[in-house]
Amino acid sequence: MLIFHRVQDLIKALQNLRDHSIGFVPTMGALHEGHLSLIRASKQENDCTVCSIYVNPTQFNNSEDLIKYPRNIEKDCQLLQSENCDILFAPTDAEMYPQGFHAELIKIHFGTIETILEGAYRPGHFQGVGLIISKLFNIIHPTRAYFGLKDLQQCFIIKKLVSDLSYRIELRFCPTVREKDGLAMSSRNALLSDEARQLAPQIYQTLLQVQKALEQGYSTQGAIHFGKHFLLQQKEFQLEYLEIVNFETFEFLESVQKNTKIAICLAAWLKNVRLIDNLVFELR
Ligand code: AMP
Numbered sequence: 001m002l003i004f005h006r007v008q009d010l011i012k013a014l015q016n017l018r019d020h021s022i023g024f025v026p027t028m029g030a031l032h033e034g035h036l037s038l039i040r041a042s043k044q045e046n047d048c049t050v051c052s053i054y055v056n057p058t059q060f061n062n063s064e065d066l067i068k069y070p071r072n073i074e075k076d077c078q079l080l081q082s083e084n085c086d087i088l089f090a091p092t093d094a095e096m097y098p099q100g101f102h103a104e105l106i107k108i109h110f111g112t113i114e115t116i117l118e119g120a121y122r123p124g125h126f127q128g129v130g131l132i133i134s135k136l137f138n139i140i141h142p143t144r145a146y147f148g149l150k151d152l153q154q155c156f157i158i159k160k161l162v163s164d165l166s167y168r169i170e171l172r173f174c175p176t177v178r179e180k181d182g183l184a185m186s187s188r189n190a191l192l193s194d195e196a197r198q199l200a201p202q203i204y205q206t207l208l209q210v211q212k213a214l215e216q217g218y219s220t221q222g223a224i225h226f227g228k229h230f231l232l233q234q235k236e237f238q239l240e241y242l243e244i245v246n247f248e249t250f251e252f253l254e255s256v257q258k259n260t261k262i263a264i265c266l267a268a269w270l271k272n273v274r275l276i277d278n279l280v281f282e283l284r
Pocket residue numbers: 026027028029033034035037038146147148149150151174175176177178184185186187
């Protein structure tokens with residue numbers, strides 16, 4: 001695996017690959033099976049797979065969250081090597097945001113979607129995501145780019161970014177990889193205490209409870225109420241949101257129609273760790 005820390009070095013290396021397909025997997029590192037599933041998907045479809053590892057400061061609205069974000073570049077390199085990833089791009093902040101770069105001057109807006117759910121609780125987050133992904137797309141010019149449905153709203157934002165800015169990139173959205181007990185894999189899981197780790201699968205269980213309630217004919221509000229009650233039986237959780245949206249449009253649903261793809265989205269703090277998850281399904 002080739003490793004690049006500088007934009008110009010990566011661009012030079014990729015110039016030799018212009019006739020080949022390039023698959024791109026952007027990450028913030030502390031890699032787990034969820035990330036590796038994206039690498040594998042890219043390896044299957046492309047001649048060359050590029051993974052980026054960069055903890056992007058402009059998408060963090062909370063400086064403490066940025067500082068404590070898990071980092072383990074040596075282990076990440078080993079994992080990527082074992083998946084036969086071709087190129088790792090791991091830039092520094094100075095490389096991505098050199099002196100004179102003013103992130104606040106380049107703002108991409110996504111409309112209502114950036115003000116709800118994750119956007120409501122992490123103001124500016126999606127602007128930061130839009131900015132870094134645009135920069136990485138412009139540097140790498142991938143044929144295809146791979147994202148996890150674990151970050152469902154982010155997938156929607158990326159789809160909009162590619163459409164609004166006319167990127168000629170095929171997007172692939174891959175299923176959420178879970179631990180055996182249902183907890184969605186996340187770099188942040190490493191921050192959970194042993195006790196919190198035991199409780200964390202309740203988030204997925206809550207999503208399943210809401211799904212079951214909808215299948216039993218509960219209204220959306222009834223199902224949400226039921227889900228909140230279920231999760232908050234454990235006092236260690238602080239719920240930020242539990243909502244039901246249309247999978248295609250991300251609009252909040254007053255009621256759920258049959259044969260419409262919907263997503264139940266949840267974000268909660270478990271002690272001092274923020275976890276998100278979602279469940280996508282169709283009512284039959
Ligand atoms: P992150 O490093 O958290 O920014 O994630 C990098 C990419 O991996 C994003 O597209 C995520 O949606 C995806 N990802 C993170 N966790 C999972 C998971 N458990 N299953 C599938 N994809 C994931």
